Amino acid sequence: xxxxxxxxxxxxxxxxxxxxxxxxIYGVLFSAQWMALSGYTPELLAGEQWRxxxxxxxxxxxxxxxxxxxxxxxxxxxxxxxxxxxxVGLLFLVAGRLYNYAYGNEPVGLLLLDSAHLMANGMIAGAxxxxxxAAE
Numbered sequence: 001x002x003x004x005x006x007x008x009x010x011x012x013x014x015x016x017x018x019x020x021x022x023x024x025i026y027g028v029l030f031s032a033q034w035m036a037l038s039g040y041t042p043e044l045l046a047g048e049q050w051r052x053x054x055x056x057x058x059x060x061x062x063x064x065x066x067x068x069x070x071x072x073x074x075x076x077x078x079x080x081x082x083x084x085x086x087x088v089g090l091l092f093l094v095a096g097r098l099y100n101y102a103y104g105n106e107p108v109g110l111l112l113l114d115s116a117h118l119m120a121n122g123m124i125a126g127a128x129x130x131x132x133x134a135a136e
Contacts, residue, residue, distance in 0.1 A: 006067035010134035014125045018059035025117050037110040066125040071135035081130020089122025
């Protein structure tokens with residue numbers, strides 16, 4: 001089975017890997033730092049828990065996007081996928097994230113934490129999809 005010409009299983013595995021890394025970063029390793037940098041408290045987040053239902057959508061969107069690029073470029077190795085993912089991570093994901101920092105009022109630490117996560121997203125998706133020859 002394929003989604004937009006990309007194998008379904010690699011898309012799911014890459015999406016789950018991205019989601020898992022995000023859960024580790026924001027839910028376990030840097031939860032307190034993220035809350036402090038974002039200005040959230042448990043009380044403020046209590047009414048916003050419904051937003052968490054959106055969290056699986058983002059990894060799937062990122063993985064499909066990188067999968068389409070991998071397909072168009074004919075990438076079939078994890079290293080080439082990783083390189084493409086790093087380019088997408090920096091020049092698209094982090095660049096888009098910079099808008100919140102440039103036009104908002106947030107600390108640089110939040111930008112750095114989110115940017116590291118977004119770079120990891122691109123690189124994980126690229127490496128998994130490339131290694132699994134998702135576009136063949």
